[in-house]
Amino acid sequence: MPFIKEILKYDSLSIVGLEKNVGKTQCLNYILSRLPLESRGVCITSIGVDGEKVDQVTSTEKPEIHISEGCLFCTSEKHYRQRELVSELLAISDETTSLGRILVARAVSPGKVMLSGPASTPALVRLMNTTKTLGARLNIVDGALSRLSLASPAVSQAMILSTGAAYSANLATLVAQTAFVVDRINLPLYTEKPDEQCLGLSSMGAALPANMKDFTVFSVTGALTDRLLGRIAALPHVEDLEIRVKDFTRIFVTPQAYRNFLARGGRITVAQRSKLIAVTVNPTAPNGFVINSDRLCAELSSAIGLPVYDLVKNRYEA
Amino acid sequence: MKLKHIIDIPCGLRYCFENLTLGSSYSRRYLLDMDMMESACQIRQWQEAMQPYRQMVADNRFSSLLQTIALRYNAIKDIRETIAAIASGRVADDIELFEVKNLAMGALAIQELLAKAEVNLPLPDGLEKVVDILDPDANKILSFYVYDSYSPELAALRTRIKCTDDAEERQKLILESQEIEYAVRQKLTHELKPFAALLSDSLEKLVVADIMLAQAQLSRRMGFCQPEVSEGGEYVLKAMFNPHIRSVLNEKGREFQKIDLTFGHQPLLIVGANMGGKTVVLKTLVLIQYLTQFGFDVPASEARIPVKKSVFFCAGDAQNELDGLSSFGAEMKKIDEVLKCSLSGADILACIDEPARSTNPIEGTALVSALIDILAEKKITLLITTHYNIDSDLCLRMKVRGLENGKMNYALDVAPRGEVPHEALNVARSLGISDRWLDEAQKILGK
Numbered sequence: 067m068p069f070i071k072e073i074l075k076y077d078s079l080s081i082v083g084l085e086k087n088v089g090k091t092q093c094l095n096y097i098l099s100r101l102p103l104e105s106r107g108v109c110i111t112s113i114g115v116d117g118e119k120v121d122q123v124t125s126t127e128k129p130e131i132h133i134s135e136g137c138l139f140c141t142s143e144k145h146y147r148q149r150e151l152v153s154e155l156l157a158i159s160d161e162t163t164s165l166g167r168i169l170v171a172r173a174v175s176p177g178k179v180m181l182s183g184p185a186s187t188p189a190l191v192r193l194m195n196t197t198k199t200l201g202a203r204l205n206i207v208d209g210a211l212s213r214l215s216l217a218s219p220a221v222s223q224a225m226i227l228s229t230g231a232a233y234s235a236n237l238a239t240l241v242a243q244t245a246f247v248v249d250r251i252n253l254p255l256y257t258e259k260p261d262e263q264c265l266g267l268s269s270m271g272a273a274l275p276a277n278m279k280d281f282t283v284f285s286v287t288g289a290l291t292d293r294l295l296g297r298i299a300a301l302p303h304v305e306d307l308e309i310r311v312k313d314f315t316r317i318f319v320t321p322q323a324y325r326n327f328l329a330r331g332g333r334i335t336v337a338q339r340s341k342l343i344a345v346t347v348n349p350t351a352p353n354g355f356v357i358n359s360d361r362l363c364a365e366l367s368s369a370i371g372l373p374v375y376d377l378v379k380n381r382y383e384a
Numbered sequence: 385m386k387l388k389h390i391i392d393i394p395c396g397l398r399y400c401f402e403n404l405t406l407g408s409s410y411s412r413r414y415l416l417d418m419d420m421m422e423s424a425c426q427i428r429q430w431q432e433a434m435q436p437y438r439q440m441v442a443d444n445r446f447s448s449l450l451q452t453i454a455l456r457y458n459a460i461k462d463i464r465e466t467i468a469a470i471a472s473g474r475v476a477d478d479i480e481l482f483e484v485k486n487l488a489m490g491a492l493a494i495q496e497l498l499a500k501a502e503v504n505l506p507l508p509d510g511l512e513k514v515v516d517i518l519d520p521d522a523n524k525i526l527s528f529y530v531y532d533s534y535s536p537e538l539a540a541l542r543t544r545i546k547c548t549d550d551a552e553e554r555q556k557l558i559l560e561s562q563e564i565e566y567a568v569r570q571k572l573t574h575e576l577k578p579f580a581a582l583l584s585d586s587l588e589k590l591v592v593a594d595i596m597l598a599q600a601q602l603s604r605r606m607g608f609c610q611p612e613v614s615e616g617g618e619y620v621l622k623a624m625f626n627p628h629i630r631s632v633l634n635e636k637g638r639e640f641q642k643i644d645l646t647f648g649h650q651p652l653l654i655v656g657a658n659m660g661g662k663t664v665v666l667k668t669l670v671l672i673q674y675l676t677q678f679g680f681d682v683p684a685s686e687a688r689i690p691v692k693k694s695v696f697f698c699a700g701d702a703q704n705e706l707d708g709l710s711s712f713g714a715e716m717k718k719i720d721e722v723l724k725c726s727l728s729g730a731d732i733l734a735c736i737d738e739p740a741r742s743t744n745p746i747e748g749t750a751l752v753s754a755l756i757d758i759l760a761e762k763k764i765t766l767l768i769t770t771h772y773n774i775d776s777d778l779c780l781r782m783k784v785r786g787l788e789n790g791k792m793n794y795a796l797d798v799a800p801r802g803e804v805p806h807e808a809l810n811v812a813r814s815l816g817i818s819d820r821w822l823d824e825a826q827k828i829l830g831k
Contacts, residue, residue, distance in 0.1 A: 143479055150558060152542060154529040155482040158461065160409070169479065174529060175546060 068375055069226075069344040070100050073204070076341065078194065078222035080207040084247065088230035089348030089378065094208050095132050096377045097226075101204075109138035109170075109202030112183035113190055113209055130178040131208070137173050138202050140193060142166045142182040151177020156200050161189045170197055181208055187221055194221075218315045219338035225251070229366075230348030235355045237362060244345065245369040246321045250314040251342045256335035264310070269294040285310045290317045290334075295327060305331030313338045345374045385694060387678055388416040393697055395667040396628035397674055403606070403627075404598040407457020410587075411594040420677045424613040424691045430596075430679040431610060437593075437600040438610075440501040450601070453497050457594050459526075460490050464584065471580035475566065476573045482528040484576060484583065485518040489526055491586045498593070505593050508582045517575050530565045534572075538564045596679070603681035611676045611687040617649040617765060619669075622686035626668040630683075641794045642685075645669070647780055651756050651766040654796065656784025657807035661794040662769040663699070666735040669767065670697045673733050692765070696722045696734040712742045719755065726764040734759075735767045748772055773804045790814055 073079055081097075083090035094110070101108060110133065133139055133151060140159075141149075143166025152175040161168040161184040168184060170193075184190050194205045207222055227247065234240040258264075265281040267274065269291040278284075279301055286294065290311050298309060304327065311317060313336050317324070328334070345366065349357040359376045367374040391398050406412050421427050440446050463483045470476055470484070488511045495505045516522075520533045532539035541561045548554045602608070606627050623642035630640035643665060654662045672682040676689045698718045709717065722734045739755065740748035749772040759766050760778035768779075783799035786792065786807050809822055809829075 146479065147477060152529060152561075154527045155478055156527045157459075158479070158482065158486075172527070175542060 068373065070097065070102075072343050073097065073101070073224065076222075076224040077198075077203060078205045078207070079224045079226065079343070080209055080222040080340075081226045081228065082209045083228040084244065085230070085233040087232040087348065087352045088228045089346055090208070090228040091131060092348065092377055093226060093228050093346045094206065097206065098132065098134065098137070107138070107201050107203035109140065109194075109197040109200075109205050110181060111140045111190065111193060111197065111205055111207050112181035113185065113187075113207060131181055132176070133173045133179055134176045135173055138170060138197060138200065139173065139179060139181065140168055140170050140183060140197065141179060142168055145180040145182050146171065149177065149179045151175050151179060153179075157196060159193055159196050161193055168193060170200055183207075187218065191221055219313050219340040222340060224341040224343050226343050227251070227345045228348070229345065231351035231355055231357045232348065235351055235357070237357055237365065240357070240362070241365050241369050242321070244366060246324070248342065248345065248370040248372070249324075250317050251340070253314055253334055253336045253339065255339055256308070256310050256337065267294065267298075282306045283308045283310065286316070287312075288316065290319060292319050292323050295319050295323050299323070299327050299330070299332065308333045308335060310335050310337065312336065313340075342372065345370065345372055347374055347376050348378065349376060385420045386416070387418050387420070390420075390674060390695075391416070393670065393674075394699060395670040395674070395697060396626050397671055399628035399631070400602065400606075400671070400675065400680065404595075404602050405454065406598045407454040407594050408460040408591060410460060410462035411457070411591045411598070413462065414588075414591045415595050415678075418678065420674070421679065422677070422691065422693055424615060427613045427677065427679065427691065431613075433592075434596045434600060434679065436503040437596045438603070440498075440503050441597070441600040441604050443501070446501045449497060449500055450597075453494060453597070456490055456494050456497065457590075459486055460494075460587075460590055460594075461486075463487055463587065467580050467583045467587070470573055470576050470583075473573070473577060475570045476576070477569065478529060481518060481569065481572060484514065485528050486526060487583060487587060488514040488518070491590055494590060494593075505589065507589060508585050510579060510582050511586060514576065514579050514583070517572060530568050534568045535564055538568065599680050606683065608681035608683050609685055609687060611672070611682045611684075611689045613676065614688045614690050617690050618688065619645065619647055619690065619765070620686065620688040621645045621669075621672070621684050624668055624672065624682075624684040624687070626664055626671060627683050629664060629667075643668075643794060643796060645782075645796060647767075647782075649763075649765065651760050651768065651779040653756070653774055653776075653779045653781045654767065654769045654784070655771070655781065655799065655804050656796075657786040657792070657805055658771075658811045660784035660786055660792060660807075662784060663737050664794075665796070666697070666699075666737055666767055666769060670695055670733070670735050690731075690765070692733045693730045694725065694732050696725070696732060696736075698722065698734070698736040698739070710742075712740070715739065715742070722764075723755070723758065726759055726762040729763065731763050733765045733767075737769050738771065739768060741771070745772060749774065771804060775801065777801075787811065787814065 081090055081094055110131070142163050145165060146169050151173050153171040153173045155169060155171050157170040159168045159170060163182060163185060165182050184193055190207065197205060229240065229244045231240070234243060262283055263281055264283040264285050265275065265278065266285050266287060268287050269289050274297055284298060284307070286309060290309065298307060301307065309332070311334065317334070347362055347366065349359040349362050359379045363374045363376055391401060421430065441450070461483065466476065466480045466483050469480065491507055492511055492515065495507050498505045518528060520531050530538065532542065538561060541557055541564065545554060545557045545561065548557060622644050624645065625640050625642045633640050645665065654665060656662055668683070672684065672687065672689065673692060673695050675682050677691065698715065719736060719739055722736070725732055740751040752768065752770055752772055753774050753776055756768070756774065756776050756779050781799045781801065782796045783805065785795045785797060786805060787810055809825060813822055
């Protein structure tokens with residue numbers, strides 16, 4: 067039973083899919099069904115709408131979220147009324163969505179539910195604070211389509227990444243693109259030295275300061291873009307340069323520019339990082355295309371240096 | 385006139401409102417939607433009801449209790465629609481029943497907490513019954529679902545659902561249980577229906593208590609005093625200040641000079657140097673008038689305030705090109721409104737900042753003099769600031785002390801009739817305006 071013990075070390079976990087239909091909900095159900103019974107106080111939260119029976123975009127069948135007795139969950143008023151389980155309503159939060167206010171409830175009997183959550187990360191953080199006061203010791207955030215921002219360390223301490231044939235049907239491309247995301251998640255933390263000279267930069271500014279070449283450490287507020295990275299990479303002595311960003315969700319650069327900068331000896335560091343616990347794959351794309359699962363797991367694992375799981379094929383025992 | 389209609393009049397009312405520490409989000413909306421109190425009796429009743437909260441806030445022993453109460457208030461929401469639905473007999477769902485239970489339990493908890501500080505929150509009798517209906521197992525926990533104990537049949541069904549592996553059978557049983565749940569909720573709604581009026585009443589009492597508590601806290605934090613509502617027309621204000629302007633000055637490391645002001649029915653004409661705080665006096669008076677009539681304490685050490693039917697604040701630059709009005713046009717229209725209102729016999733407070741300032745001084749002086757002559761006989765409290773030389777027996781004249789050794793003294797003194805102060809050049813010089821310009825002006829004045 068891989069990575070379940072690891073999850074219990076953290077008080078928040080997000081599950082992020084790089085694309086729709088990459089097995090994110092499968093992964094959530096896998097975790098929920100295998101969390102040890104003594105670990106009560108699990109709360110499932112989501113960002114956006116999730117748990118639909120049929121995928122709203124590709125019309126493929128999707129697994130519903132199955133909740134066990136005693137588990138807390140957050141969902142909107144509309145989805146709460148449609149739930150297929152007995153649950154005790156604990157609180158009505160101040161967060162509202164197009165589907166009504168977000169409620170917090172505890173499952174009294176096991177069953178299925180549609181999840182929906184606040185649409186913004188600050189609202190999600192507020193909601194998670196509410197669930198903590200109601201007894202949630204582990205908050206699991208089920209993310210909507212390619213919402214990397216919710217995996218920001220500002221929201222959750224740990225994360226699981228789901229990828230698969232839906233993201234790219236070409237094995238080499240899939241491995242390369244997933245590895246690029248993993249690289250960014252695993253960027254090292256920086257430590258501020260007392261006497262260092264650090265130049266603050268913003269990609270929003272029209273003109274960059276003329277004295278850039280006098281600095282070796284750059285602190286980027288907001289997003290690190292290709293244009294900004296290009297300007298920094300054009301400075302002499304790239305091997306001495308360090309770019310600091312808040313966290314990996316602030317990096318918006320092409321893999322080429324990113325790898326080029328690192329290959330020349332430059333460093334990119336972050337203020338906060340979340341722990342990537344595992345990567346899961348779904349080798350089947352919604353159009354029916356299937357990649358060889360074992361090969362995908364092996365190649366991706368060697369590219370990122372982390373274990374990769376196909377939860378459906380292997381049916382890991384509880 | 386509701387608070388939301390006047391809150392953005394530029395006198396600092398919004399600042400006071402935003403500094404209220406209201407526990408419930410509904411209290412905020414309730415207060416914004418409150419009508420201005422227009423009788424002294426009404427205001428005195430409000431002040432009297434506020435008295436226990438004032439004492440509670442003044443007692444340091446209760447500071448942690450106040451936080452607990454604020455936390456409980458957080459859960460008090462505007463559920464008028466739910467209450468109306470129950471009153472109409474529509475079957476409430478789980479969420480609505482939770483809201484009702486939350487209100488009833490929250491109200492009783494807040495009442496109990498307030499009682500610790502010897503504050504009596506008079507809630508209607510019967511809330512305990514509402515809690516009993518929605519808490520059949522007497523868990524005393526704030527949560528709700530259609531409990532097993534409501535129906536033995538439902539409990540049995542739920543056990544069967546748990547034990548069934550067959551998906552089709554399970555679906556059938558779930559549908560069956562949902563029908564029973566509906567019947568239970570129907571029964572609960574029916575039982576709750578007679579309590580609808582009581583629930584609305586409790587909600588309103590809770591919210592008013594929250595507002596009074598917040599007003600008492602604001603008053604203590606900002607050093608306000610309880611105004612005495614007077615029947616006569618006389619205003620007495622000791623050490624009055626404008627909290628918003630004070631906070632801006634304090635941020636810059638400067639102090640707000642508090643002002644004393646006493647005047648009666650006679651129109652009050654305030655003259656004095658530029659930058660002498662004349663406009664601030666008007667703004668603060670407007671603020672104090674509104675605060676009093678919405679049940680607040682006021683920023684002064686002592687205050688006697690007559691109650692007014694409405695308040696006008698005409699602050700100069702109301703230019704609106706979109707309406708095709710210049711600043712002069714817009715101003716004249718606004719002052720004309722004051723005139724019409726006072727001619728109808730209403731008791732109003734009108735504060736007019738430098739009327740007719742944007743036209744030539746000869747016609748301007750005539751316009752202001754005429755305004756004073758007409759309004760002096762009416763039942764209206766009129767304050768006008770001006771630089772014009774108004775020669776009228778009908779008004780009380782006050783003058784800002786002005787520059788003393790290069791420093792502005794904002795105090796107001798009763799001044800005799802005669803020339804208006806000529807301090808504009810000195811004030812401009814203290815601001816560091818080009819000497820060349822000011823010297824040239826001095827020369828022209830000398831001719």
